[in-house]
Structures are given as C-alpha cells and as structure tokens.
Amino acid sequence: MSDIDWKRPLEEVLAQDATARRQLAEHAQLLPIAGAGATLTFMLGKLREHWGAALVTGLVTIGGAAAAAILPRLIGAAVDVVAGGGGTTADAWRLGAQILGVGLVQAVLAAAGWSMVSALGQRILAGMREDVIDRALDLPAQTMERTGIGDALSRVADDVDVAARAVNNLVPSLIQMGFYVVVTMIGMATLSPWLLILVVTVVPLYAIATVWYLRRTAPLYRRERIAMGARAQGLLSAIHGIPTVHAYGIERRETRHVAVLSETASVLNMRVMYLVGRLVGLINIPENLALLLVLVLGFVMVHVAGAPIGVVTAAGIYLISLFWPMMAVIFNLDEVQSAVASVSRMVGVISSIDPAASPGDERPSDSSIRLEEVSHAYRTDEDGVERTVLHPMGLDIAPGEVISLVGASGAGKSTLAAILAGTLVPRHGRVLHGGVDLAHADIEAIRAHASIVSQDVHVFRGTLREDLRLASPRSTDEELWAALRRVDAEVWAQRLPLGLDTEVGEKGERLTAEQSQQLALARVALREPAVLVLDEATADEGSSGARVLERAALEIARGRTTIIVAHRLSQAMVADRILVMADGRVVEQGTHDQLVARGAVYARLWEAWSG
Template identity: 60%
Template sequence: MSENSTRTANTASEAERDLIASMEAEGDVARQLSRHAELLPIASFGETGRFVLGRLRDFTPLALGMLAATIMAALAGALGPYFMGRAVDVVTTGGTTQALWTIAGMLVAAGAVQALASALSRALISGLGQRLLAGMREDVIDRALDLPTQTMEQAGIGDALSRVADDVDVTAKAVNNIVPWLVTVIFQITVTFIALVMISPWLLILVVAIIPFYVWALRFYLPRTNRIYRVERIAKGARAQGLLAAINGAPTVHAYGIEERETRHVGALSAAAYALVLKFFRLIVQVVWIMMIPETLAVILVLLIGYATVQAGLMPVGLVASACIYIVTLFWPLQSLIFSLDDVQSAAASLTRMVGVITSIDPAASPGTEVPRDGSIRLEGVAHSYHENGRIVLAPIDLSIEEGETVALVGASGAGKSTLASIMAGTLTPRWGRVLHGGADLAHADLEAVRSHASIVSQDVHVFHGTLREDLRLANAEASDDELWSALARVGAEEWARLLPKGLDTEVGEKGAKLTAEQGQQLALARIVLQDPAILIMDEATADEGSSGARVLEQAAIQVARGRTTLIVAHRLSQAKEADRILVMADGAVVESGSHEELVALGGRYAELWNAWSR
C-alpha cells in the first residue's frame, strides 16, 4: 500500500478552524472537533467535482436522457407566460372567444408537457444519483477496510461510520429532493431570461440591474455556509464517536458512576452541532433581506419599461403582461436557487468526505507477485514512525525467525510490542526497512498469498453476525461440519458449542446467542485452525481473561500454535516462558534476547520482571 494509504489530510481550512475555535462549547469540545478534522482525508471541491464527472461517464445515456427531459420541461414551462400574454392581447384587441379557447388549450398542453417532462427528469436524476451513491458507499467501506489498523484506531470508528451513514444520508436526500429541483430551476431561469430578452432588448436593463444583487447574496451566503456545513459534518463524526464510546463502554461507565459526565460530554458535542444550526439560520435572515432589494427593483423596472414601450408603440400590452409574469415567476426560482445551492453545499460537504476516503486511500491491491515459500520471517533494517519526521516508535531492528519457531515479545505498555507484531504480520507497513515472509518481500508480494500465509489474533476479537457455522467458515468456506467440530475441539470450545440450541446452526453475534469474551477468543482461534496459516501472530490474544479463563485460552493458543511459526505478544510471563526465544522490548528497541533460562540467568530486565511476576 502506498504512502497515500496512510496519510490523513489536513482537512480543515484556517477559516474552518477559526469557526471551530470560536464555538461556545463545553469543556474540550472545540479541541475534539479540531482533532476529528484531521482524521480520515477530505477531498477538495475540485477533486470531488472531477470524481463525480468521471463516474457520470459510466452512465452517459442516462445522463443525456435526463438532460433532454429537463430542457423540455423548462421550455414547456416558459410557454405559460407567453400564452397568457397572447390571451391579454386577444382581449384588448377584441378577439374572438374561439381564439381564447385555442390559447387556453395550448396553455393546458404546455402544462401537461411540463409536468410529464419534469416527472421524467426527476426520476432520471434520482435514479442516476442513487446509482452513483450506491457505488460510492461500497467504495468508502472498501477503502476504510483497507486502512491499516492503527490508522482506523486513531481515526475512530465514529468518523468512518459517519461517512457511510450520515454523509450518505445527507447526499441521498439531496439527490432525491434537491438536485432534481435545482437542475430544473437552473434551466427554468435560463429559459426565462432568454424569453425576456426576446420580448424586448430593453428588458436587458432589468437583468443587468437585478443580477448583481443575487450574485452578491450568493457570494455572501455560500462561502459562510460552506464552512458551517463542513464543520457540521466533522461535529457529527465527533458526536458519533462519543456515542459509540459511551455505549461500548457502558459497563465501565456504570461501574465508576460516571454516567452524568458521559452524558454531559455527548451533550456538549450535540450542542456544538446545534450552535452551527443557529449560525445557519442567522445567515438565512440576512440573505432574505438582501434579496428583497432586487425583487422590489425588478417589479418597478418592468412596470416602468413596459409603460414606456407601450406608450411608444414598441410593444403590445400582452407582451408587457408576459414580461411581468416572467419577472414574478423568476423570484421564487431565484430564491430557490440560492437556498437549493445551500442544501447542495451541505451534500457537497458530505461528498468531499466520501470522495476523500475513496481517492486518498489506495484500494487493497497486490503490490507484486512474490509468494512466500515457507514459514520463516526476516526483518532487515526495520524501523517505524507513525508520522513523517515524527517520534521513532520502533528503533532499527534486524531479526530472523526460523520456520516453526515460537518467539515471545515482552515489555511494558508502549514498548513497541504491538507495532513490531503488526509489522511482522504485514498489517502495518514499516516506514523503513524490509519484511520478508518465506523469502517474499511483503512490499512486492501477492496480497492474497500473504493473507492466507499469515494471520493475526488480537485481544479484541469480533463474533460476526450469522450462524456459528458461517462464522467459522469465514476462515475456510469449504470446511465440512466434521472439520468445524474438530477445530472447535482443538481450542476447547466443542463442549459449549454442542450445548447451543441449534449447534452449528445457532445464530451468534449481534442479536444472536450471547457468547462470553473467552468463547469469542476460542472462535477466533478456531478460525485460525481452519485457515491453517504458516505464520501466526498473537497480540495479547488471551490478555483479558481471569486466571481460569486465561489457562483455558493459553492451552488453546498452544494447540493452535503447534507446528507454525508463532509470534506471541505476551501479557503474562507464563506465556513467554514456553517460547523458544524471548525478545525483551523497551522504548521501541529490543534490549534482550534469549530463552527463558538464559534471560533469567542474565539477571537483566527480564529477570527482574520474572522475579516480580513469580512472587
């Protein structure tokens, strides 16, 4: 994965940061919003526009049909005022009733064509937008899943969830309700202005007089709402993260009695979003006052110009009536245009967040064709920093692990154990150096081959929604029921699995049978048995259990590790004691290496840890 895959763009402009900083929010809300503004990438409006236009090329026939229907609706709508003006002329010149009925029939026909064409245009625009959004939603999820684990942990699941939920929802509403109306309004305004000029070139004076006021309103309104909407999307991501953290940590929240504090925290994040809404409505009031000027001016000018041209014999009364109707019918579309653009900006802010993930994060593609030939691991000059020019979290290391060898990593929290384990597993690309699995450089290896060759099990496991059989077969879709029971037996899970109401057909995961943390770990280990990787990384996979559960999981881990190259991030030294080799880490560096007996005899850091632990 390229450098772009781990970058988190500086996504908030200086103006947006000033808006965040100026918000009167409780506690550390402004700081949290600033942090969320720098999580997953956000595309610029230019990048977003180019992306959407590129996707539209895949639906060219549909887009052309939508354009044709919209133009037809605008032209039919413009005929209404013209026919009304013709009717005025018929009346003022003493025309026949038959002529009036003919004009009325044409007026009804034009209205029917406008209604049908508008309905078709709306349906085509909505269908086109939904097709685009469906593909983009899948792309956002796909790219988010391609993110390195550490990047997703730093960003928080709330930001990613907000992009595939809130952002898609806002954009979908715009596509269904706002965009069809906006496209129709733009064509309607264009055709109406052309009709006014065709009635009389003098009406160009009116156009020149009122357009600057609407441009002024747009230039005043849109840049301000743009910043508000972008920050609002950030605020919703922060709020989603706060809610998820509070809900997922509910047992801890209850245990420490901090419900009120968490409620205040989420409330403050919600208040931040509410404050942005208030800013938005204040802007609306200001813009409405601005737009009252051209509307009043337009009516006065069309009456004066119409009176002058009729008195001079340059234009019949009917055309003046048509011009007046055109002007009056312009007011609402012009207002709608401004406020529709406002809604479009809200959707565009969401689109930039979606496109930012899609275009800034490389899809998971094989960087090469090299395939591991055995279970050995070799690190050559590997070092890592999570940010360019940032703190070195893993000092340069050269390491070789033979096929079938079990190595344990020991050290205090923050020593670099999980970083080194992730690099060895291939889930984190080191900033410097090479990682080789079975002689294959991971930077040039076949992705699927590496994924099937090496697996990582952490203390945070997930039980997927579905039956127990489906959960296990995620590791091996072709596994038979006998193989599934054998894997469960190997990790000590067969007994409780057979007690489930429907055995392998029992629903587990969300809304299914509730499994304990120990049982969830056993399922994760059973999946490893079914996948049968040559390399196994266990990142404190049994760390959270009590002494009884820990012993069960340790025995399961020993069974799973047998016959594989295994790296264990050891939470308890009893795990490390059984390893062929122990690496002691401190401050991102390996400070001791050897077997349990050798390190105890050495009398160094490991010996101190062992003596303290075994008392």
C-alpha cells in the same frame, strides 16, 4: 435548544469540557475532507461513468424547462388575439389547445426528469457509500484505532443520509429550477431587447446575495459536520464502555462530553439560520426592483416603442414565474451546503485513501520471516513531529519457529508483531515472507499466508456457522466442529440453543471473552495460515480461562511460524526463542533457560513474575 446562545463564541462553549474540546480538535484532523475543486471533479467523473443516463436525464429536464418557458409566449399571444381583436374564435381555441398541450408536456417531462435525476443520484450515491466503506476497511488497524470508528461511521451513516435526502428531495428540484431560470432568461431576452435591461440589472443582484451567503455559510457547515462526527464518536465510546461508565459512576461526565459537542453543532446551525434571515432581506431588493422595472419597461414598450400588449404580458409572466424558482434555489442553499459538506467528506475518504491493491504478484515460498533494517514511527502532533516506536532492527525467523516478544508496556511489542504479520507497513526497511518482499507481494496471498489474533476480537452478527465460515467459506459442518474441538470450544458450542445455527454477536447469544477468543482461534484453525501472530490474545482472562486459551493457542500454533506477544511469561517459556524488548529495541534474545541463566533483564522479569 431554546436557551442556547448562538452568539456565544465556540471557545466558550467548548471551554465547558476539556475532553469535548480535544475530541473536536482531533476529529478535524482525522480522515481527509476533499476541497470544493476535488469534490466537483470527482462528481463530474461519476457523471461521465453514467454518461448515457446523465445525457438522457439532462435532455428530459431541459425539455421540461423549455416547455415551461414557451407557455408565457402562448399566453401573451392569446392576450393579443383577445385584446387586439384581429384574431378569430378559432385562433383563440387553437392557442388555448396549444397552452393546454404544452402544459401537459411540461408536467410529464418535469415528473420524468425528477424521477430520473433522483434515480441517477441514488445510483451514484450507492456506489460512493460502498467506496467509503471499502476505503475505511482498507485503513490499517492502527489508523482506525487512532481516528476512532465514529468519524468513519458518520461518513457512511450521517453524511450518506444527508446526501440521500438531498438527492431525493432537493437535487431534482434544484436542477429543474436551474434549467428553468436559464431558459426563462433566454426567453425574456429574445422576447424583446428592452427586457435585457431587466436581466442585466436583476441577475447580478441575485448573484451577489448568493456569493455573500455561500462565503459565510460554507465554513459553518463544514465545522458543523465535524462536530457531528465528534459527537457520534463520543456516543459510541460511551455506549461501548457502558460497564466501565457504570462501574466508575461517570455517567454525568460522558453526558457532558456529548452535550457540549451537541451544543457546538447547534450553535453553528443557528448561525446559519441567522444568515438565512439576512439573505431574505437581501433578496427583497432585486425582487422589488424587478417589479418596478417590469412596470416601467412595460409602459415604455407599449406607449413609446409600440410593442403589443401580449409581449408585455409574457414579460410579466416570465418575471413572476422566476421569483419562486430563484427564491427556492437560494433558500435551499443551506441544505445544499450541508449536502455538499457531507459529500466532500465522503469524497475525501474515497479519493485520498488508495484501495487495497496487490503491489505485485509474488507469493511466499515458505513460512520464514526476515526483517531488514525495519523501523517505525508515529506522528504525534500537527507539526509532523514523529515518535519512534521501533528502532532499526534485523531479524530472521525460521519456518515453524515460535518466537515470543516480552517487555514492558510501550516497548514496541505490538508494533513489531503487526509488522511481522504484514498488517502494518513500517516507515523504513523491508519485510520478507518466504523470501518475498511484502512491498511486491500478492496481497491476497499474504492475507492467506499470515493471520493475527489480537486481544480484542470481534464476534460478527450471524449464526455461529456463518461466523466460523468467514475464515473458510466452503468448510463443512464436520470441519467446523473439528476446529471448535481443537480449541476446547466444542462443549459450550454444543450447549448453545441451536448449535451452529445459534445467532451470536450483536443481539444474539452473548459469548464470554474466553469464548470469543476461542472462536477467533477456531477461525485460524479453519484458515490454516503458515504464519500466526498472537498479540496478547489471552491477556485478559483469569487463571483457569488463561490456561484453556493457552492450550488452544499452542494447539493452533503447532507446525506454524508463530509470534506470541506474551502478557504472561508462562507463554514465553514454550517459545523456541524469546525477544526481550525495551524502548523499541530488542535488548536480549534466547531460550527461557538461557535468558534466566544470563541474569539480566529477562531474569529480573521472570523473578518478579514467578514470585
């Protein structure tokens, strides 16, 4: 890091790698980030939810600050007793006992307040983390594919970690110091009207320095968090694609992407540190001025106004005791800014993405599907220009009918399949399952009614039994083995070291792509949906593996309304109806024999495929 030039324009840093520059630009436009006002409103709402704990915490913290503010007055009174000679030894002992007692109370209340603030903050943060994950899981698959998992991961990992450290170490200290500063200033003002001169002169200077610092660092912290999210996405992409990276020898290229994004984050952080250095110089002005004023005012108060020397002593203690809290509050602003930037990213997801909720209570009556003037488009740039991927179409699918979608890449097959499955909401038109408009359907009923198996399936970490029971938690072992048998997976499952108790997924038994697809199909067999969508679920297997998966898919599809996005035309042959797509439109439809006999688009595809 020592050789990084923090004054170097970020444009020059990013110019080193076009991919890193694009990733950073895209990352800034991914999941939403809440503004300062929205973040404050959200956090106040969270405090209202925990109003009892917040009230008790506030009272304990204020009590600790008040006790700390009483001490200078007691010390000043003790000075008057000793210096003035008007008191007795008993008076001195009494004041000493009071100072000791108030000091103990202040220490106990400060420790309790610290613990209570930290506990309350962690409780709120834990709920926010769950909300972020919940909202991220509610995002449509297409949105998550576009944004990438890195941004969501950085918000539930990096951002939560930054906020958690602040809650444990920073927030309790800042809250206690903030109350102490306010209570101490009130104590100074009530101690003597002369001290108001000190308050109204010094406090605005601290405020000016703070505003100067915050205005310059807030944008830097926000950009730093964006760069860190982009870096996380770059790391994940490289790690997930290790076989491809090694195969094409692009290790240096991937390393350069991450290095440039890391340098960007470092440059931004160094600029913040430079501003911290300048802030130190600014803070010296009100500190030195305060020391000068307390000496001048003390002289005037004692020799002109005739104030007791104890009052001046208390004023001096008040002032000296303010220096550290004020400095701590200001010097921790960099961590505060970082934590606020992280929290605003979390709040952006929570407040801007609606949780999945049932739009209605209607439930499908059968497995028919109907599309009414359905179309869809994706935004392609920041100006809101849209690219139509599915033109208006109507479609009726009878219960139990098997439909196959064929066409060139980009024809709109996967988009149509996702709309038919109910996982993608079309921009226009209506989708009806069993006569029920999905816009007014019970969401859990629809999820149980239709399932989709895509080309990329995920094997969850855990035992094979737990992975299968994701689809049907109450299934017995006999039912699990029956489902594996239906998809020709029983043999390899029995060969696993511990059978159903074998750990699979990350750090577990490595399953092949074919076995992972069979596992996904076995889940469908356990769930028993009325509608099944197979989105090129067997596309990447070799000939033998493809035949096994095709047999398994046909077995699971039996008796269900099935939509197959066909990669091989052998899959299309078994369909009751084939829809040939091109440029987001259905250009032909019919059975395999009818379309071959017609001699048009499908016939040419069949001739080329069959060789």
